[in-house]
Amino acid sequence: MVMSNGFDADVILGGGGLVGQTLALALDQAGLSVAVIDASKPAETLAPAFDGRAFAIAFASYRMWRALGLGEALDAVAQPIRQILVTDGDLTRGGPSPLYLHFDGAEQEEPDEPLGLMLEARHVRQALDAAVKRRPSIRMIQPMSVSGFERDAAGVWVALADGSSLRAPLLIGADGRRSFVREAAGIRTIGWQYPVTAIAATIAHEKPHEGVAHEYFLPAGPFAILPLKGERANIVWAEPRAAAEALLAMSEEDFLAELRLRFGDFLGRLSLEGPRFGYPLSMQLAERMIDDRIALAGDSAHGIHPLAGQGLNLGLKDCAALAECIADGVAVGLDPGDVSILERYQRWRRFDNTTMALGMEAFDKLFSNSLPPLRTARRVGLAAVNAVGPARRFFMKYAGGAAGDLPKLLRGESLAA
Ligand SMILES: Cc1cc2nc3c(=O)[nH]c(=O)nc-3n(C[C@H](O)[C@H](O)[C@H](O)COP(=O)(O)OP(=O)(O)OC[C@H]3O[C@@H](n4cnc5c(N)ncnc54)[C@H](O)[C@@H]3O)c2cc1C
The missing domain is CATH 3.50.50.60 (FAD/NAD(P)-binding domain)
Incomplete structure (x- = not known):
């Protein structure tokens, strides 16, 4: 003192x-x-x-x-994140791109440490x-x-x-x-303001998530599925303002139908656990x-x-x-x-x-750009980072907050x- x-x-x-x-x-x-x-x-x-x-x-x-x-x-109450899968794609038009970035905690300098915690x-x-x-x-x-x-x-x-x-x-x-x-x-x-609002909500699902976090880059904006304790996940779903407002206002049933189009069915049946929240970005x-x-x-x-x-x-x-x-x-x-x-x-x-x-x-x-050359460039970029072990490990270290002084x-x- x-x-x-x-x-x-x-x-x-x-x-x-x-x-x-x-x-x-x-x-x-x-x-x-x-x-x-x-x-x-x-x-x-x-x-x-x-x-x-x-x-x-x-x-x-x-x-x-x-x-x-x-x-x-x-x-x-903390859920360890064991793996992160980053995918570029439009799930409404044939699913995510097969080219993706895969971060696996087991590849880190300290393989027993999670990539992060939810x-x-x-x-x-x-x-x-x-x-x-x-x-x-x-x-x-x-x-x-x-x-x-x-x-x-x-x-x-x-x-x-x-x-x-x-x-x-x-x-x-x-x-x-x-x-x-x-x-x-x-x-x-x-x-500056981004023209998008992020919707945050907690989802209960049927199958275990195994500590895997997913980030899809959809044309409207990023869509993340983040594992929580139990068979639950938090979603952060960015959409243009008006579309997000409509999603926040619609019935739970309609919202879940829209959600399933992006989320997919890999975690089985989905239900909402609690209210939806909107954050203009x-x-x-x-x-x-x-x-x-x-x-x-x-x-x-x-x-x-x-x-x-x-x-x-x-x-x-x-x-x-x-x-x-x-x-x-x-x-x-x-x-x-x-x-x-x-x-x-x-x-x-x-x-x-x-x-x-x-x-x-x-x-x-x-x-957030769907011009064909940019889509190709980022898919190739994701695949290139994914192919190079040191680049992947650098991203993991930086995101884990362990880089620098x-x-x-x-x-x-x-x-x-
Ligand atoms: C959808 C979404 C998802 C996110 N996910 C993540 C994530 O996964 N990981 C991550 O690292 N970050 C994430 N973030 C960012 C994170 O939420 C913020 O960076 C964090 O909450 C900022 O905390 P803060 O304490 O600086 O500010 P705030 O949480 O805004 O707190 C400010 C405090 O100041 C008080 N206050 C304001 N004005 C006054 C005043 N005049 N006098 C006294 N008190 C005052 C308020 O009451 C409030 O309690 C996310 C953000 C959003 C929108």
Whole structure:
């Protein structure tokens, strides 16, 4: 704990979603006190049917959650992904292309590690909420919005919607795509809307999925079947806005008939488990991740296409890097908002975030186009990567979050001194 000078906490977090709460736990492990201000109502966000999402979590991200004490709660509900099959094709016109990309966990450097884990959003929210409540140095203020802030040379006064205020040396904006902290700090974004909405839903099926995740690149957009515990899968199905709205509004029976056309019958009979949810897709990158006494983490800094399930993984990498930069800085006597700490964080994370966002963009452009030469080129491309073992292993390592200069938490190491 480094708090002094009339500060209420070492760090104030504006936003306590999946990224904000993970970061609070990481900072707490490093010995800092944290105030988390989150606008959402726990009774809603912790309800089993709050959002239909499930996340593909890279093994490195999962190691961090374990290092932060979530293993006991998550191990029982996490479904290991053993294989990933990527197929280009139009199931409504004769099935997927025979040329595909096949990632098999058994081919990795650590063959016993899964390629990643599938976790339902509700389980992660519940585990994070319980872990945060167990930590006395984390003060969760909820439901409450950050409504303004003022900075001086030593810290930030953060104004809350109820008229009160808190002071700390650093304010972190983990407040999602429409980040108030980012906008009020004058950090601009580049980005655009995709003309598609992703439908997320949980499906029960008859036959076992054996831990195989499928991604079909259909002309309307990507369609993913992601294995969950039991005979269940989460689907993420991108369609042009109007078509997606129609799919979300139609009867369950009609929806399942449309779904079967894409899903196929390899898992037997299908039924819907819970409501369908629609997510209009957009891409958004902040021009920088820091400002005086401010840092951004998670979707507030980068909102990307969910095509390869990497958005939250990027946010979790931000948490690991930012907490480590702050812990190292504080250990040599700096305050948590010192400019050298923030600059180190930005150098560490910016390249990876930008590369991933633009990579997803290029992938989406290539795969959402049905011009015959492009279809041929991508089929040949998929087959070529598939044929070359090292290329396949590189993709597996990158998607697993194990490439590059990994912060301690992503290696499964604690930040406790
Ligand atoms: C369909 C779909 C599927 C996806 N699948 C995957 C996947 O498989 N793998 C993966 O890695 N990623 C995936 N993602 C991306 C992932 O969902 C996001 O990257 C992640 O949820 C971002 O978390 P966050 O905490 O940064 O932001 P958010 O979840 O948006 O949380 C922001 C928090 O800030 C709070 N807040 C907002 N404004 C204020 C304010 N003024 N004051 C206080 N609090 C405030 C909100 O209440 C909220 O709790 C998917 C996304 C979609 C749409």
